[in-house]
Amino acid sequence: MTNAFAAGAAASPSAWKIDAVFLFITGVSLFFFLLVEGLLIYFAIRYRRRKASEDAATSDVKSNTVLEIVWVLVPTLAVLAFFVYGYMVYRDVTSPQPGAADINVTAGQFLYEFKYPDGRTAMNELRVPAGRPVKLIMTSRDVIHGFFIPDYRIKQDVLPGQYTYLHLQPDREGTYDIYCTQYCGVGHSTMRAKLIVMSAGAYAAWMERGEGVKTAMSLPEKGKALLEKFGCLGCHSIDGTVKVGPSFKGLYGREKHLEKGGETIADEEYLRESIFDPGAKVVKGFPNIMPTFKGSIPDDDVAAIIAYIKTLK
Numbered sequence: 016m017t018n019a020f021a022a023g024a025a026a027s028p029s030a031w032k033i034d035a036v037f038l039f040i041t042g043v044s045l046f047f048f049l050l051v052e053g054l055l056i057y058f059a060i061r062y063r064r065r066k067a068s069e070d071a072a073t074s075d076v077k078s079n080t081v082l083e084i085v086w087v088l089v090p091t092l093a094v095l096a097f098f099v100y101g102y103m104v105y106r107d108v109t110s111p112q113p114g115a116a117d118i119n120v121t122a123g124q125f126l127y128e129f130k131y132p133d134g135r136t137a138m139n140e141l142r143v144p145a146g147r148p149v150k151l152i153m154t155s156r157d158v159i160h161g162f163f164i165p166d167y168r169i170k171q172d173v174l175p176g177q178y179t180y181l182h183l184q185p186d187r188e189g190t191y192d193i194y195c196t197q198y199c200g201v202g203h204s205t206m207r208a209k210l211i212v213m214s215a216g217a218y219a220a221w222m223e224r225g226e227g228v229k230t231a232m233s234l235p236e237k238g239k240a241l242l243e244k245f246g247c248l249g250c251h252s253i254d255g256t257v258k259v260g261p262s263f264k265g266l267y268g269r270e271k272h273l274e275k276g277g278e279t280i281a282d283e284e285y286l287r288e289s290i291f292d293p294g295a296k297v298v299k300g301f302p303n304i305m306p307t308f309k310g311s312i313p314d315d316d317v318a319a320i321i322a323y324i325k326t327l328k
């Protein structure tokens with residue numbers, strides 16, 4: 016098996032974009048390194064101390080404005096180019112892709128669990144069809160883990176009690192390594208999984224076969240049942256009616272105004288926080304009376320509830 020430092024060829028658009036930034040920075044740095052070191056060596060030889068008779072006084076150079084402007088401006092522009100180019104690629108690689116499939120990832124000592132929207136669960140094996148972007152919604156059930164796909168050049172810490180995201184653009188079929196990059200305990204080095212990118216046909220056939228642990232319900236169906244089970248619907252509606260609390264209809268992705276002032280986008284992490292710590296971001300115009308469900312709703316159930324809320328467009 017290859018290790019994390021021997022990553023293979025770039026295997027997704029994000030990977031070659033990141034490689035291009037890396038090469039650009041390395042190339043420009045190499046150019047200036049050779050220029051400066053070359054001049055250093057050249058001047059050291061050209062103006063070395065010779066016999067005393069040749070020790071003529073040097074010419075009286077005070078300053079050279081043009082030269083000074085050039086040597087301040089050129090490196091400034093180079094560094095700005097690193098920033099702008101790097102930031103553009105960072106934005107591109109970390110922003111949601113339209114039409115992405117959502118997959119929940121739960122990291123735990125010492126495995127990754129992948130939960131698909133149809134309710135199926137797989138351990139250490141993430142199967143996706145080529146050509147369709149994927150959004151990973153990740154959390155940990157114990158300590159901090161680091162989700163890393165070397166061939167994609169992307170990495171994201173996975174934290175307990177919070178969602179973090181990773182956006183994949185799988186476009187080439189194959190099997191790629193997934194590592195954990197945070198030392199998370201004795202089994203850390205065995206914490207490996209596979210990203211398996213399949214052709215659309217093979218993926219559909221795999222879905223059809225229904226491999227993996229599959230619950231009776233899809234994630235959103237389970238979420239819907241949980242809203243009833245936990246009594247959320249006493250205060251929240253799913254059809255747009257405002258009850259004691261705001262309606263869940265159209266909630267996902269919306270900009271929410273907060274009681275404290277300011278606003279936030281209702282993404283998965285916002286929804287998770289609203290359930291476990293309702294007082295943290297109180298919706299403007301509503302009382303802070305929602306009870307916390309921390310400890311009473313397992314992480315997996317919260318993921319299902321969020322999957323359901325996302326379907327309420």
Ligand SMILES: [Cu+2]
Pocket residue numbers: 125159160161195196197198199203206
């Ligand atoms: Cu780990």
